[in-house]
Amino acid sequence: MSEVLRLGIAGLGTVGVGVVEIVQKHGALLKRRTGCEVAVSCVSARDSSRDRGVDLSGYGWVDDPVTMAERDDVDVVVELIGGSEGIAYDLVKTALSNGKSVVTANKALMAHHGAELAELAEANGVGLSYEAAVAGGIPIIKAMRESLMGNEIAALYGILNGTSNYILSEMRTGGRGFADVLKDAQAKGYAEADPAFDINGTDAGHKLTLLAAIAFGVKPNFDAVELNGIEHLLLEDIQFAEELGYRIKLLGITQKIDGAVVQSVEPCLVPRSSPLWAIEDVYNAVYVDCDAVETPFFSGRGAGRMPTASSVMGDIVDLARGIRVPVFGMSSMHLLDAVHAPMDRVKSRFYLRLNVVDEPGVMASITAVLRDFGISIESMVQRGRAPGEAVHVVLKTHGALTGDMRTAVEQIGALDVSVEKPCLIRIEDDL
């Protein structure tokens, strides 16, 4: 262990500034805890003149962050630029190739290039850590790739995107529609100007990809994640769910079915008995289904300056202590190319909301389709509107294969009596 660990911080957005703040505030504490001085050598960002509320005067300024990877005064590159390609990718690759460890918060980069970068880190005998890339301040990567390593993992469920969880919470508590709440979230800074990645499941999918890789010892494969967002949810869905004793959460789920890995992001009905039920606003949570420890549960702030910076610092502390952990929980040469299975083969109960004309025989046509697929109905609610108008019908089914359910719903949607695309949501009763 050397006596000083010198950081190059690339990216001075909210998280980068948080990391600088912790290093400045807790320098003495970090030294007691690691036996090593943690120091910032240089920083990099697009605009050198902007006041970021922290004193950067003691640090070198680097215009081209990729050059950090070549500096003699940098032991660890802290990559907080973001994006799966371009500068972030070049910087991390160059740093690892040059024998510098990398700490990153970049989920997109790791989800798309994780396998290649893990190999590169190993070949060069350096660390590559990304605690901050998944679930903000929750130390789930360390738990997964270290603490739970004595377990075979069957499944993992996570609320992994704070923005969509905030939107769903607000819709429920405020009784407001999706578009209305989204606009509000953007005004408050909880959602980006372009919120697509948050609300269509992409961001959660990046994170899920990394968790699945560790859980199952496979190369991260973002392309095999089925993405479903929350844009199509109505306030009514949230209210119907609540009447049935559930809340709707956008869950990242990975599980093994007959040896194949299934990865999905989708809204799910979560029962009151689940610890995920109470996770509201911008909080994240992860629930793991393990063979020995059963179902450990982790929750905390899923985003924000200091929580995310805390995760970056946890990775830095490891490096300051001379600790390196296999990037995805095992050496790259042992990571398998996963066999992926589609969602079709997942069995669960479902919530189905239809908007249909209010006339005799409608329910007969709908239930006939379900019967043809062997899908049985557990309960049904019909919400009356004005006479002659279309009505919402909500069905809760017994267990059915997702593939069957989806085909049935397509057929129901094509019936003349359907006035709107049906909304199908998985019910996750076993959480």
Place this chain on the structure above:
Amino acid sequence: MSEVLRLGIAGLGTVGVGVVEIVQKHGALLKRRTGCEVAVSCVSARDSSRDRGVDLSGYGWVDDPVTMAERDDVDVVVELIGGSEGIAYDLVKTALSNGKSVVTANKALMAHHGAELAELAEANGVGLSYEAAVAGGIPIIKAMRESLMGNEIAALYGILNGTSNYILSEMRTGGRGFADVLKDAQAKGYAEADPAFDINGTDAGHKLTLLAAIAFGVKPNFDAVELNGIEHLLLEDIQFAEELGYRIKLLGITQKIDGAVVQSVEPCLVPRSSPLWAIEDVYNAVYVDCDAVETPFFSGRGAGRMPTASSVMGDIVDLARGIRVPVFGMSSMHLLDAVHAPMDRVKSRFYLRLNVVDEPGVMASITAVLRDFGISIESMVQRGRAPGEAVHVVLKTHGALTGDMRTAVEQIGALDVSVEKPCLIRIEDDL
């Protein structure tokens, strides 16, 4: 890193057998994950003839476990004997002195001798891990001594004893008294024949001592934990608490007040909004109050064969990967002798249940005492009994110093109108 990590397992109770099971079941997986074969060299227990449901025939049998510490075929001693003194202490000390790493589930040993053993481990360049000693399967030690190291910690709250949490849950859901539920818990194996350590707070106190040491960088000091158990709680207290919107949980709490460390185990009223509220039965949970990551929360099985064995395996995986972490989150030479403060200086709201005679002027005498200590009442419930009988009066106070509150309650208990010792419980509203 060597190619095989050889374990000597001392103690073949429920956890020891769980560890053997995991090593046998997941041998190949552990090798993929650590790059190292994890093998059992020898085992030790009191009775070599007993059938424990696992095949031990391939392992050496050791009669005197302390001799494990001297065997050439043992790299890591897994101490699962228990007890703060005697064989467990001798074994761990000898193993560390002989340059063998130790993994233990022994909270009493670590709480009483942790500082000495940590020094010994460091002096000999070996690891000393105890994830399984605290909160069963929850990886809280790793989170505390690694992930959260970039944070200054203000306080930590834990449900750390599964037996007492089970008893409190059962009293509430079954509407039964303490003694009745305890007898039942003993029959089910959830409570020991001698349940004293579980119900009087000692066991939770051992665990809290270790968490406090890591949180504040101090030498573990069990003697400075104020212990309060659950034996004196009535079913009525649980019901009154529920009426007020709370559940009673036995919490281990450590916090800093003016630089001094306060450590306590005591029943507390936990509000519905707290994640601790929903932790029932034998589950454990830990809530940490940090300056950067804010309030991460961890829950899971607090005991049981496989959950605890999972934690032991997590520590073994670290060692198989060549990872050693400072025993209490920093080198022993940096651990401070904590300045401890008594509970007296902790301010909070309180639940106070009195049993008083039902006659004019009683409330005037009681409230006069509270007034003299500057304690103001937020709400009051009186539960009527038959005329002329003693009545339960429950008060909820505004914030008051524990010391003042306790003195006031002593005075109230000494009043002629009191027919029973009052029951005072802290309300932890900020969780």
